[in-house]
Amino acid sequence: MAHQFRNDLAALKADLDGVALEENPALVKQKSRDFFWYSPVLKAQLDHITADLVATPKDEAEVIRILKAAFQHEVPVTPRGTGTGNYGQAMPLSGGLILNLAEMNKVKAIFPGRVIAEPGAVIAQLDAETRAHSGQELRLHPSTAKTATIGGFIAGGSGGVGSIRWGGLRDIGNVLRLRVVTMEAEPRILELTGWELHKVMHAYGTNGIITEVEMPLTTAYDWVDVLVGFDDYMDAVRYADGVGNADGLLVKELATVAAPIPYDYFLRHQKFLKPGQSLAIVTVAAHAVDAFLALTSRSKGEVVFRSDTAEDLKGIPPNYELGWNHTTLRAIRVDPSITYLQSMYPPPHHIEKIEALTRLFGDEVPGHLEFVRFDGKITPMGLPMVRYTTEARLEEIIRIHEEHGCPIFNPHRYTLEEGGMKQTDETQLAFKREADPKGLLNPGKMIAWEDPEFDFTSTKTFLFPGLQQAS
């Protein structure tokens, strides 16, 4: 079903006089990429991908001009923040235009409990502004907070630091309002709230361009980073599960990483660690440190690092840059053969499931868990590292997880469905029909649009025809 788009770039450019455009192939290619290369599978599939040009609007009016012209001249448009995704979320499979929203980065208004910002605001900068204004910060951020944009996080992410308190972005209340421009002959501006937000969240920009976000804020406490070392990884897992379920402890990040990953790959923290040590990575409010240490004193763990008492923090990254996909990044930097999976260990038997898989795979799949709230329950989500050999073995590892009752959200797929729930999202599909009737927004990412007959129960990987053509 993938269309051959007219992609009339000359006509498009003629219509966009005054809009910042970039055509230098090296710079365009740079803006056409993300961290897809974490996956050897995606690296092989997507490495050649590039857009034809990049447009950098300075405001919503320019976004509307660009979409209107692109609609008329049938130029595919792939929106992008700063490209910190991991699955090619913002990579233009059909070429065309990259809509670079990084310059629409203003924080517009701050209130008790909420902030209104442009989509290109960098998350750490947004947090700095809300903290300075009124001691507030975002509930959730990715480990890439220092570079990622808030719009990109909403369009391509699912949760992160703070999810131990607040759940994921998709949980109602974690995004308050999105302003979205449609891809039509006359682009419309929509204000979405409540359940309507799900039309465009985590849709990779396939069905509308976010031009303004309203997000809930929480209190920006002084956060203390603590690393707790364990000789046995499962002791670290049980400990973290207990910390997560301690209702009176104000914790912002809670993860475990199995040996030998910490000592071997957390090079900036190596001086605090012992070889063979597994870690619990915890970020806790300053006023909760005493209670946290009391809890920790009853575990088998040993506090090996505290940011509030460390002599010198120079060169030491914050704990959140040891967690989520930064764990993987640190491992890959030392050993490029490493890749990863995304998994889930549903309660109440999550500990048993983790133990079984840990024993089964040993050092081929070193454990990494991020503890989050999921439907009200403290739930370990996995980002286990994989010492990659072949794609077939990777598929086998996925299958074994699923056979153990642990769903895999496959980070080696560039489509929404294959990376997610492996079924059509009818809400997003219906909204795309309305907001992007020509299918020009980020083509190839929504299987339900490209191939309505695709069989999600098969083991076959979706192959976007546009991608083949571009190869």
Add this chain to the structure above:
Amino acid sequence: MAHQFRNDLAALKADLDGVALEENPALVKQKSRDFFWYSPVLKAQLDHITADLVATPKDEAEVIRILKAAFQHEVPVTPRGTGTGNYGQAMPLSGGLILNLAEMNKVKAIFPGRVIAEPGAVIAQLDAETRAHSGQELRLHPSTAKTATIGGFIAGGSGGVGSIRWGGLRDIGNVLRLRVVTMEAEPRILELTGWELHKVMHAYGTNGIITEVEMPLTTAYDWVDVLVGFDDYMDAVRYADGVGNADGLLVKELATVAAPIPYDYFLRHQKFLKPGQSLAIVTVAAHAVDAFLALTSRSKGEVVFRSDTAEDLKGIPPNYELGWNHTTLRAIRVDPSITYLQSMYPPPHHIEKIEALTRLFGDEVPGHLEFVRFDGKITPMGLPMVRYTTEARLEEIIRIHEEHGCPIFNPHRYTLEEGGMKQTDETQLAFKREADPKGLLNPGKMIAWEDPEFDFTSTKTFLFPGLQQAS
């Protein structure tokens, strides 16, 4: 082994020159009571109880003088805040002296995330000061916040409004530090933190006098009270369970009350209600109202009251004064034959348990649930009302709950153990040996102290010998 105390009041008074003392029998009796009369059982047992005199220290130095003199002259001492307990927590079973801490009510210091206060600070006043100072408030408060003291809440309470976010007082991190004076020849001052806090928390002042508290604070948002009406009580229960498990919704209070209680007994709200309507009682942050309403729109409930849009709030109490023991209070005010129980419905089959008991008892036991976090899980705690007939039937209702896997924390008992876990708290017992060697602090409340041979597995009620003597 209840002692006969010397109770030498004349010598005590001679030693307390300059301390505010009250001996007027009517005023002393008034300060010897709490809300024990919620229970027809306790009303019969405790109605005659009174102390001999009341001492009202103005600072810790006076507390020490009083304890030292009382120790020397063997006068029992029962500490008291404002007497908002429900089980005779602060009632002097052996007479002697009431230590009225209500005048030690200063808020001493406020920091990000914590407050230091004297024990007699009234909770609503404390919250008003921390809100004015830096937009902060206590994590937890009882429904009696407008009159209850912070010290009394810690010594006699277990949780309340805010427990849906933070769990109970006993959860580590929900009390940061307590300063305690012991009952010895030379009273010592102890600073307790971490696990040591459990030595004196919820001990009814049996093993030390709290003279200073340090509590965690959270953000004082604008809170919106909402009442959601349901035709079927179980729909209200399932709805509240869903709200509690919605991780992105910032909720401070979440309860359900079965028909006919709301219409019949919530007289100030009656104009908003229909006969036969069950309610979900919710308090939600202003910036979470939109998301909350989106969630509610998918339920069978109807929003019947919102404090943020109500035309006139004059005479309308806040939602927290419809919940917890205020629910019972409002019912008893209209129908004095009503009493209540305290129960728990452990997940994951909590809904089924509630449904079975609701069907079984019908209008004899109208449902009232307070949803809280308990060991990390959203858990409904019950404060069901009981249309009281006989003590035997009350015991039978308790037994039927327990047979359904729903523990009862019996509010018709004045001892720590019978109202709680029905076993000796070794930590508190050991600390009492150290901090109150003569057993002068609030005698009769800790069975483990009074009768080490008491059989907690029997169905026999503990009868404090001192209480018999006073009868």
